[in-house]
Amino acid sequence: CNGTPILNTKGEMENYVFIINDVTDAVQAAENLRQSKRKTELAMKDADIMLWEFNLQTCLFTSENEPMNGYNTSKPIPLEDYITSIHPDDRTQATEIIQHMLAGKDQPFHFEARVKFPNNPEWQYCAISGSPYEKGNDGKVIRYVGFRKNNTDLQKKKALLENILNNIPLPVHIKDVEDNFRYVFCNQESKKMFGSDEQRTAYDVMSRKQADKMHETDMEVFHTGNPYLGKEKIVLSDGRSYETIVQKSIIYD
Numbered sequence: 001c002n003g004t005p006i007l008n009t010k011g012e013m014e015n016y017v018f019i020i021n022d023v024t025d026a027v028q029a030a031e032n033l034r035q036s037k038r039k040t041e042l043a044m045k046d047a048d049i050m051l052w053e054f055n056l057q058t059c060l061f062t063s064e065n066e067p068m069n070g071y072n073t074s075k076p077i078p079l080e081d082y083i084t085s086i087h088p089d090d091r092t093q094a095t096e097i098i099q100h101m102l103a104g105k106d107q108p109f110h111f112e113a114r115v116k117f118p119n120n121p122e123w124q125y126c127a128i129s130g131s132p133y134e135k136g137n138d139g140k141v142i143r144y145v146g147f148r149k150n151n152t153d154l155q156k157k158k159a160l161l162e163n164i165l166n167n168i169p170l171p172v173h174i175k176d177v178e179d180n181f182r183y184v185f186c187n188q189e190s191k192k193m194f195g196s197d198e199q200r201t202a203y204d205v206m207s208r209k210q211a212d213k214m215h216e217t218d219m220e221v222f223h224t225g226n227p228y229l230g231k232e233k234i235v236l237s238d239g240r241s242y243e244t245i246v247q248k249s250i251i252y253d
Contacts, residue, residue: 048150053133054079056104056142067117087114087123097130104140106132115148125155162187174251175201177222181215194236206236221248 006015045065052063060076068085069075079098086094090113097109108131114123130146162185165172171190175181186196195205202211214232221228228248235241 050148050150052130052146052148054101054130054144054146056102056144059102067120070118085115085117087116090114094128101130101141101144104136104142106135106139106141108132112151122152124150124152126150126152171196175218177218181218193242194234195238204237206234210235217246217248221250225250 002019002021004017004019005013006017008014050063050065052061052066054061058076059079061079061082062073062076063069064073065071066073066077068081069077083091083095083098093111094113097111100107100109108129110127110129112125112127115126116123127149128146129148130144132141132143133145134141134143136142165185165187166189168187169189171193172185172187173183173190173196174185176184180201182201183196183198186198190196196202202214206214214234217228217230220226228246230246231243232246233241233243
């Protein structure tokens, strides 16, 4: 609302003109934006996700939901602080990626590292991703944005599950259907009994004929979704053989 006095020839106020603007839409838009930002903040905290932005010209990070700056979005974090927060064994890969950022390379990145946060003595297992966001006049990237996801709870659950499986006195292994049925997990008994391990397939530990037969039942279980239970004689490449009861089923990730 704006007002302007109307004066007569003697300079005396005779009237007053008011101009009223309807700002309902603008106020509502601002409120919707505030609500949206609040919802995003709550979702980020619940999912333990931190959003970051790196300015190549200042070499400073600004971030949201970041324990390293006390969750203060207005407090930038020096590049050196981020580097020193990373576990020494994980720092080499992180340093290489930072060097690419400092060179303004136009490429996204993703890596995993253990990070130490203030007031927390435990290393946190994090997945960190970033992408170019803004370029300078020379075509080089001057600003990157990304996120960091804290997967510590997931890693602890995974370690607990692996510990349980490794203490089962029976061979247990998991295969990746989309990667030629490559082993992605083998418990200790499976490694000892069959010589299997991650990154290998059945063709690496037994004859092709034996592996082909095993692959047939794998495909049947995969296509039908029906569990398999049967007696099989497994002959390994080194000549060892076992009469086994085999159970197979699908695990969805």
